[in-house]
Amino acid sequence: MMADRRAGVEQKDGPRELRVKPIKNGTVIDHIAGGQALNVLKILGISGTTDATVSVVMNVESGKLGKKDIVKVEDRELLEDEVNKIALIAPAASINIIRDYKVVEKHTVDLPDEIVGVVRCQNPNCISNTSEPIKSRMLVKAKNPVLLRCIFCEQPLTDRIAEYLI
Numbered sequence: 001m002m003a004d005r006r007a008g009v010e011q012k013d014g015p016r017e018l019r020v021k022p023i024k025n026g027t028v029i030d031h032i033a034g035g036q037a038l039n040v041l042k043i044l045g046i047s048g049t050t051d052a053t054v055s056v057v058m059n060v061e062s063g064k065l066g067k068k069d070i071v072k073v074e075d076r077e078l079l080e081d082e083v084n085k086i087a088l089i090a091p092a093a094s095i096n097i098i099r100d101y102k103v104v105e106k107h108t109v110d111l112p113d114e115i116v117g118v119v120r121c122q123n124p125n126c127i128s129n130t131s132e133p134i135k136s137r138m139l140v141k142a143k144n145p146v147l148l149r150c151i152f153c154e155q156p157l158t159d160r161i162a163e164y165l166i
């Protein structure tokens with residue numbers, strides 16, 4: 001392949017400078033643990049048939065996390081319950097609200113001490129799985145890594161939490 005070596009021309013668009021285009025308005029979910037971006041998309045209801053403009057970056061180097069994922073969604077600001085679900089699978093995530101190309105708000109995600117009706121108990125015999133009007137209730141015992149414990153049967157939940165989201 002021929003490189004552009006014209007004298008005086010800066011090679012701004014070379015492969016090493018490739019960047020995702022900045023977004024004008026929307027949300028950047030940064031510092032997602034490597035490998036969790038697709039679960040974040042699932043929480044946001046973004047599937048292959050979406051109309052939304054979304055960029056996903058997976059497994060880039062991060063000082064804090066080793067490898068991280070980033071999700072950028074245009075023209076959307078997240079709801080509180082969406083942010084709480086993201087906290088379950090990406091406890092170090094930061095939510096950056098972009099307006100007119102600038103970060104105007106930055107939040108770190110946080111979990112409440114108890115989450116109700118969000119995650120199904122792993123125990124198939126748990127009353128929250130067998131008795132219709134009883135909603136799941138999980139105590140948040142640790143936030144990073146996340147450790148949940150069912151209030152009814154004390155079953156812990158820590159791995160593959162995305163699979164148990166209601």
Ligand SMILES: Nc1ncnc2c1ncn2[C@@H]1O[C@H](COP(=O)(O)OP(=O)(O)OP(=O)(O)O)[C@@H](O)[C@H]1O
Binds near residue numbers: 024072101102
């Ligand atoms: N207009 C934009 N379009 C797309 N992504 C953006 C835009 N502005 C900022 N970002 C991204 O949002 C994230 C937060 O931006 P910020 O400028 O606060 O970076 P930072 O100083 O590295 O933040 P942090 O301390 O949280 O790591 C970064 O991943 C950045 O690349």
Ligand SMILES: [Mg+2]
């Ligand atoms: Mg950064």
Ligand SMILES: [Zn+2]
Binds near residue numbers: 123150151153154
């Ligand atoms: Zn239970």
